[in-house]
Amino acid sequence: MIDDVRIDCAMCAMLNRSINRFIEIDGAMDISMHTSSIIDARIQLIAERIREATRLTIMTGAGVSAASGVPTFRGQDGLWRQYRAEDLATPDAFARNPRLVWEWYDWRRQLIAGCRPNAAHDVIARWSKRHGTAVITQNVDDLHLAAGTQGLIRLHGSIWELACWGRCPQGATPWRDDRVPLDQPRCPLCGQLARPAVVWFGESLRREDVEAATSATACDVFLTVGTSAIVYPAAGLVHEARRHGAFTAEINLEATPASSAVDVAIQGSAEEILPAIHRLL
Numbered sequence: 001m002i003d004d005v006r007i008d009c010a011m012c013a014m015l016n017r018s019i020n021r022f023i024e025i026d027g028a029m030d031i032s033m034h035t036s037s038i039i040d041a042r043i044q045l046i047a048e049r050i051r052e053a054t055r056l057t058i059m060t061g062a063g064v065s066a067a068s069g070v071p072t073f074r075g076q077d078g079l080w081r082q083y084r085a086e087d088l089a090t091p092d093a094f095a096r097n098p099r100l101v102w103e104w105y106d107w108r109r110q111l112i113a114g115c116r117p118n119a120a121h122d123v124i125a126r127w128s129k130r131h132g133t134a135v136i137t138q139n140v141d142d143l144h145l146a147a148g149t150q151g152l153i154r155l156h157g158s159i160w161e162l163a164c165w166g167r168c169p170q171g172a173t174p175w176r177d178d179r180v181p182l183d184q185p186r187c188p189l190c191g192q193l194a195r196p197a198v199v200w201f202g203e204s205l206r207r208e209d210v211e212a213a214t215s216a217t218a219c220d221v222f223l224t225v226g227t228s229a230i231v232y233p234a235a236g237l238v239h240e241a242r243r244h245g246a247f248t249a250e251i252n253l254e255a256t257p258a259s260s261a262v263d264v265a266i267q268g269s270a271e272e273i274l275p276a277i278h279r280l281l
């Protein structure tokens with residue numbers, strides 16, 4: 001069970017037991033052959049498991065939107081390399097300097113407004129229409145929705161939605177406002193400052209989202225795609241799925257703390273690997 005629904009970062013010190021290790025053992029000569037045949041075999045295995053599955057759950061992170069041009073948070077060009085989360089993505093930061101926080105969100109909104117779903121979003125959208133499929137995302141860009149994903153569980157909210165910072169009764173329910181640029185918007189109901197309706201560090205996820213995500217871990221196949229797997233409670237879902245007996249797989253450009261826990265880890269891009277799996281279904 002996932003008890004603590006507050007968002008949190010926890011680095012697990014797990015060993016990477018995926019393709020890299022294979023490559024080290026086998027030596028340089030056979031690297032490309034082994035890598036591609038191992039990846040092909042893993043793609044086939046995942047496709048087989050999806051074909052047989054009654055319940056499929058996919059959980060995504062920022063890596064799924066990278067090919068669309070949305071910056072990730074971690075990694076070489078990640079947002080948290082240039083900005084401090086404590087200054088921009090916490091309730092304290094907003095209380096201290098709402099203008100600065102809104103400037104950052106407005107910049108991201110403008111950037112995302114020019115982005116379109118990529119092949120990874122498209123495949124996930126198609127799968128979401130199959131009965132028994134659940135899609136959980138940590139992304140706030142709504143590109144899954146733009147691709148047509150059904151029944152999406154948005155664990156960290158949406159950058160396109162606002163809520164009343166003063167928590168006035170009606171303004172506590174997020175409303176959509178996709179105007180760009182947006183200069184320090186106010187709650188239309190009470191006139192107090194509005195905030196981005198995203199989950200900040202130290203805040204709780206919406207109870208309904210956590211419940212929906214937790215119940216989606218009772219599945220036959222659980223795919224974790226394009227997430228660094230270090231922000232909880234989202235990062236705990238793959239382990240929960242394993243406890244339920246699901247076949248678990250990860251698709252990511254690099255090894256993560258989840259890589260050694262899943263049944264199959266593929267180091268590759270979501271926009272290439274997901275369509276490759278889809279072609280075999």
Ligand code: OAD
Nearest residue numbers: 061062063066072073074138226227228231252253269270
């Ligand atoms: P991260 O930026 O932490 O991780 C993105 C992951 O995607 C990395 O592990 C990359 O290796 C991988 N990646 C990059 N491009 C990829 C591609 N084309 N295909 C596959 N994988 C790729 O993003 P999240 O795990 O989503 O929270 O971050 C989780 C949360 O931390 C976010 O929701 C956000 C952040 O702080 C808040 O803002 C509250």
